[in-house]
Amino acid sequence: MLSELGHLPMDFLLLAAAVTLASFGFIAGRLRAEQFSFSGDIHPNSRPNAHGYFVLMWSLVPVVLIGLGYVLFGEGASRAILRSELPEGFSILTPGELTTYLDTVARAARMPDFLSGERVFDTVTERYGEIRGTVNMVTLLAACALSVAGMFVARRCLSPGFRARQHVESGIEWFLFLCAAVAIATTVGIVASLVFESLRFFSEVPVWDFVLGTRWNAQTNAEFGALPLFFGTFMISFFAMMIAAPVGLYAAIYLSEYASSQVRAIIKPVLEVLAGIPTVVYGFFALLVIAPAVRSVALWINQMLIAWGLADGAVLAAQPTSALAAGIVMGIMVIPFVSSLSDDVIRAVPQSLRDGAYAMGATKSEAVRQVIVPAALPGIIAALLLAVSRAIGETMIVVMAAGQRAQISTDPTSDLTTITVQIVALLTGESEFDSPKTLSAFALGLVLFIVTLLFNLVAINVVKRFREKYE
């Protein structure tokens, strides 16, 4: 009986309970309030609906809190109870093995009438089903009881002079604050998970071996020297910026200083299309067009060098996937990040500076180069920093076009790997959460987060200063 309760569709039941109880609460509050408005010589403070919402609020909050608690901790609590009841024999399992075992048990318990034929396993599974059932039962009962209690207490408060609207509004304001706090919770979640898992990783692998080691071989759980990954990330971002910085800057200057407003109205949205294309599409483009092109150019250069007697063998690696190909495509992708923000800051430079330059006899390009760009420089630097940060954190292009080999090579046509490529390689595919292999992905993620955060913080502050200077 209890284990059947374990199969209840709890999400729907909780949702249904919340909706039903909340509507009851609303009706109860409103009916009570209508008595005031018709019966009294006192004019009620709030309209009947406000009273209704007040009771609704107090009957809804307990269900929502308990439901959230159930979603977040229900499974964990059931497992903790089961774990405490397991017989002595299970202590030979390592914590990792025990978790995997419990995963299997939980999966089996979710299937109705599951029997593996193995006696211990089936007993544990049945017991787990019973625990789940009990937890579900307790949750539902507690939610309903507390909700009804809240409804009654709230209804008690109602009176003609009761400031129901003010209470409801402060409740809503709290709810709005909670919504805004989700952003904080996300950051806290990111930092906590990255730091926590990284600490576990660094308890097994020394920090300096990770940061300065030159051999990366995480798939076999052996070597965790991340320097080649940092190097690959740097090289590819460098190639990307070699394209995005000049193209983006000149495009921004042309659009803001030279182009007519009609041309601008067409070109600017078209450039921003580049930013709206999903990165996986860029990855496919790199794989399909750019990587083969880079390879054939590299092969041609090799041939030419040999033909002219400048080299004995192949100079360039000319791999099918190469750092240069990924860099070129990534450069195309970040052009709009550079051009858009640079365009904004160049246009924010006051007209008086331009007029001053022209009055001194400067040509347009001299005014741009010697007056406007220096004035907009902080903003331009910020745009470049944001683009670099975008390039470092970009994943799909490099996953598809940069390669997997962790090596330090200055040959742009060799395949280099990056931080993001390795994170994806380490975390796709089934693997338990406790091996250094998986944990190293979080350490890489931490590095990525810190580096991009620094770039972003500097860039955002620079832009803010710049705005303050000219506004």
Add this chain to the structure above:
Amino acid sequence: MSDPSTSPMANAPFANERVLKRLRRRRAADRRFKWYGRMAIGFALAALTLLLGSIATQAVSAATYHVVTFDLSFDKNTFGDVQPDSPPPVDRVYGLVRDDLLAEFPETASSPALRHDLLGLVTRLAVLPVAKDLVRKPAEIGTKRRVELPLSDDLDLFLKGAAARHLTVPVGRVKAEEIAGNVTLTSEATFARLIAAASLENMQPPEMPGTGSILMTAGRSTIRLDSLAPSRVTGTLLTGTAQDFRTYPARARLIPAPESERTVSDLQIAWLLALKADGRVLRVPHWSLLTHTDSTQPELAGALAAIIGSLLTLLVTASLAIPVGILASIYLEEFAPRNRITGLIEVNINNLAAVPSIVFGLLGAAVFLGAFGLPRSAPVVGGLVLALLILPVVIIASRAALKAVPQSIRDAALAIGASRMQTVFHHVMPLAAPGMLTGAILGMARALGETAPLLLIGMVAFVAEVPRGPTDEATALPVLIYSWATQAERAWEPMTGAVILILLAFLIAMNGVVVFLRRKFERRW
């Protein structure tokens, strides 16, 4: 600005040759500078064109594909036991297909290797939809039905001229003699054109080993050339009879790649051409790309499961990110006291908007999968992660929309006795709603294209079933693009291009709605 040379003062300083030269240099520099700008924009536009063009080219070739028609009779003896709930009788239906092909090409009967090659034309799983149909409609048992089965991807590419590149040269009427499978063709009109074409393709004479093949087809018969001279060629009969060469005009196909370096053999091409001559190979629109789920065979694969997976994921994302984002922006813009905590939230949101998406994937893997034990590969987890990812986008856009509503509206509402809450929800929010909606849609478009976080929470699994709910295993469109793009077989490339076009169509539609909303509702105060 007036041109200095026209003013009366100008003549004196500009008479100097050195000054004029410098002026010319400066103006040239000015023109050059302008051209750099044009080149930069030209480069960006060219890159965009190349990107979209190369994908569209791929997609166009996947818009149609080749099918082979079969007249199958599902007789009662073989299929009598098929019930509405029995498993689809794939093997028995494929048996009919096999029998049909073997009857068509009796020369394969002697050799298992040849039979295997022949059955490579249509893979076994291709009959699955037919078998499922049979289970759904048992009334069809005992009837005859014409079915269209997709041709194997390699042969499809051959017919499209994409892989195993080849050249067709019409030859015309020839005289043919056959001695034990060796056919000799003679013609008054010489074979000189064929020889010229072969030398243009850098092909060795057919006698040389390891060279490409020249196939000569007439009617439903094909020979592979063994020798090629201006007025006389000899060849081995691959399929059909020499009689066809006497009745039908011949065409030659030059395939420069040697047979060992191709995925299609000469025999398979010969059979295919025979089926084509019978009118049994048709080029039809590739609807299965939209109606099938993923498969290991390119010709059978489709994006349906991924489209549904994406929709489910976006549903979860929208139901979380849009309300939370809009309410958060209302709090920050209308209610938040200017203190440390709200300052912190603001800095936070700006930073979150720039955190790499893969970090959100790590968060999802550690917290939602690890700590809370939610199921892997499920749209609900993907939706949660993407909701957190686009939350800053939604908040920033909604705040801009709220900021654009003039203060006078708020003042007026407050002046006639509305509470702050009533002011915001009754007066400010309706005015800001189009802007908020715009931000929400842009956020959803971002979520639709996002791949990396979904990889980390396991939505990259091979999913052959359409997910029925947000907790089922699923994959998403961009992830499908990733997994198809990284497959080795050539045939996946056009398919990937086509799926990209589907994805881009969704994105364009979303952005179209945004543009429409802006046009219709944007107002300047």
